[in-house]
Each structure stands twice: as C-alpha cells, then as structure tokens.
Amino acid sequence: MDDARPGPRSADAPAQSLEAFLASVRGRAFRFAEVGLRSRDDALDAVQDAMTRMLGYADRPEGEWTALFWTILRSRIIDLQRRRTFRLGWMTSADGHEAGSVDWADSGPGPSRTHDGREAWTRLAAALRGLPRRQREAFTLRVLEELDVATTARVMGCSEGSVKTHLSRARSALQKQLEEFR
Numbered sequence: 001m002d003d004a005r006p007g008p009r010s011a012d013a014p015a016q017s018l019e020a021f022l023a024s025v026r027g028r029a030f031r032f033a034e035v036g037l038r039s040r041d042d043a044l045d046a047v048q049d050a051m052t053r054m055l056g057y058a059d060r061p062e063g064e065w066t067a068l069f070w071t072i073l074r075s076r077i078i079d080l081q082r083r084r085t086f087r088l089g090w091m092t093s094a095d096g097h098e099a100g101s102v103d104w105a106d107s108g109p110g111p112s113r114t115h116d117g118r119e120a121w122t123r124l125a126a127a128l129r130g131l132p133r134r135q136r137e138a139f140t141l142r143v144l145e146e147l148d149v150a151t152t153a154r155v156m157g158c159s160e161g162s163v164k165t166h167l168s169r170a171r172s173a174l175q176k177q178l179e180e181f182r
Helices: 016-038 038-057 062-090 109-131 133-144 149-156 160-181
Strands: none
Touching: 016 038, 016 062, 016 109, 016 133, 038 062, 038 149, 062 133, 062 149, 109 133, 109 160, 133 149, 149 160
C-alpha cells in the first residue's frame, strides 16, 4: 500500500501518534467506505465520523487502534446503509438514487498507466460491490488492509472460521468475475 503504517508511540506524544495513525489509514478507509456505500460523499462522511469517534479513544493502547478504528468505521457504514434503505423505501424510487462517478487522483507516470489503474480499480470495486456484505468486508480487511484473521474476526464480530469461509467465498467469486480482465 502507499499509505505508511504508524510507528511506535512515544510516551510524551500520544495525540500525535493517534493523529499519525489516522493519517495512515485515511485513504484505505475512504476506499473501504466508498465500496460499501457506493457514494463518495457518504464515504467521506463515514470516514470523518469514524476518525472523530476515534479521538475519544486516544488513551487506549496503540495496539488496539487498528481493530477499534475498523470496527467503528464498519458500524458507521452499516448505519448509513440502513438509513439509505429506509429512506429509499418510502421517500424516493430505488432507480432514482445512483452514485455518481468518482474523481480518481493518480500520480502515475503516464496516461496509459493511469487509465489501466482506473479501469482495474473500477472493475475490482464493481466486483466487490457485487459480493455479499460479509464477504466484501472479509476480503477488504484481510487482503487489502492486511489484517490478521483474529483482528478481522474482532472487527467483523464473528469467529475466525467464519472469516476464513467468507474470504474463501469472496476470492472464488472475485476470481470468476475478474477472470476475463486478465
């Protein structure tokens, strides 16, 4: 990943360490939220809310921050999905609510590589959106975020065996969907 992982926390600057942690997960958290919510604005709101809530846990040990942050963000995404489902159910038509296009920032060396990267991410994001929520979360946390099985299980609120099952099913479904892209 292009985001740096936070280093060890010094005793005299816990707020700075939490700030560095939040800065290190900002981009990945946004992508996770955007795939789950299918809306750039909702994803930005969810990540901002999760980071704000994290500030209340600055006194927690640094080793707990990763699982805690992803649990908070995941809960916020689920809340927003439920609200949207409720709103769409009686206020608007489901076909009238579709996310707009995403403005991707890429510092690649040339237009061809930029296009290839956008196309690859668009296909991956579309394939991830097609997965059931639990499979999408397992894949994103284990593969893209590189969390271990135990931490992923804690974040998702399930057993380690369930994480492995969801991940296996997600990989199989993604492989079938993305096979033609190679």
